[in-house]
Amino acid sequence: MTTALLGSRRGMIVAGLIALVGIMLPWFVYPVLAIDIVAYALFAVAFDLLLGFTGLLSFGHAMFWGGAGYVSTILLAKAHAPFPLAVLAAIVYAGILALVVGAIAIRRQGIYFAMITLALAQLQYFFVYQLGDWTGGENGVQVSTRGTLFGIPLDNDKGFYYAVLVVAALGVWFVVRVVRSPFGAVLGAMRENEQRAIALGFRVDRYKLIAFVLSGTLAGLAGVLFAVGNRLSGLDGVDWHTSGKVVVMSILGGIGTIFGPIVGAGVYESLDFFVSKTALGDKTNIVMGTIFALCVLLFRRGIVGELLATRTKRAKP
């Protein structure tokens, strides 16, 4: 289904539409909100690589997102490091963290996997909270300037948005390549029937670990875009509610569809933003929670997934 979508003309149209919305976005919403949406979209796609294509539900992905965000903002604000170095260091941090966490978590499956990733993410949360000298505790880390890249100042929000958009597009393209590679095929086989994949001689633990590291690293990249875009790393970035948020986005859009999580992130962030502006403002979580609960009960395939399903039904009368 997925590969069919990616290769098909319909898939190209969806991709084109998403790209168009991406390019037009800063004209409709504040640039910083646009950065948030794109960063979350990449985060959700990275997450989907794990849940949708490998079948592993991580409930601790905020640790890569928020953790990498902290590394980049601390380097920018406290060490006045050049922008590329700060970003690179943050991504490396996310990658190494994912390697360690992944090595522990893949020892268990399903629910246990989710609970272990959650617990390890909380472990990092406590460290961030306790190391207030570095992380600012409850105040977080503020960055006064984003610095420069190749001599170009990055402090124009609209300009930075387009840089973020390009990076996120590359990230998504990378995930598409991974999913469509022979490696991606093995991941799919493991998701469908792990015993059989083992019987066929694949070392599933190694594949899982690689998928986990890829996903965590990309989530870290997304977190850097988010933190630098907002010029702020806060505790809520490493909190478990953020881990839950990315799960909600992916399910809302449709897991295992690549485009779904992007749509889900866009819908979630804009809903979140507009609901918080209305009279329902203080009930944002109630609204989002209700939508998500209905999604889990009734539309488990998500927005894009449901669209695909109706399409297939019509095609095969």
Added chain:
Amino acid sequence: MALGLSVIFGMLRIVNFAHGAMFMLGAFVAYYGAQLVGLPFFPALIVAPVIVGLFGLLIEVVFLRRLYGLDPLYGLLFTFALVLIIEDAMRLAAGALGSPFPTPPLLAGVTNLGFTVFPTYRLFVIGVAIVVCIVVWYVLERTPIGARIRAATEAPVLVRALGIDTQQLISITFAAGVALAALGGVLAAPNQNVEPTMGDKVIINTFAIVVIGGLGSIGGSIVTGFALGLLQTLGAVLFPAFNDTLIFLVMIIVLLVRPSGLFGTPASAK
């Protein structure tokens, strides 16, 4: 707390994020009971779990029932949505700031144990916890209904074939698990503020306890819960700054050495 989760998971294969929220609701029911109708503390220990348990029953019958045939992950996600809703609803109803909950006068003060002085209320909590553990263990291991619940956990199809209504058993077990969480909430209320997020801190610790002890192993989660409670008390004295991380370090070590948990069997790890 861990006990409620272990019972629910063992039986239903559903991990309940909303357990923390139920914990919080239990505390709030006791709080409002005291504020509005002057409900004393000791009856609240019974009333609050019953009310919250009924609420849990409602959720199970209306929503969760639809998710049983599916991947357990959907149950987890649904309860996560419930947490968002319940927490925000309580924030609206009660405000984000907590309200202090007075320790019942009978249990205020300290008791001299001979070698050390200990707050009476803590002793009371430990006592109640031990009693509850024994009762749960007794019900599950020594009564006909416990036998059915265990049987339904291990071979639901066979049990159904013998003419037992497993659906009803599931509902009862879920409600009981939720009620245990609410009881935990009421017991914890005098030690901390009653606030909408009070369940958050507890649920993560509970998850860690259950992973360490081995899911679905009731004895395991009791022993682990007590051991870790002791460890945290010691940790608070030895390295206060990183006390919160201790439990996770223990979890990592246990996972590396014994992936199925201290008291879990390898088969239940799947």
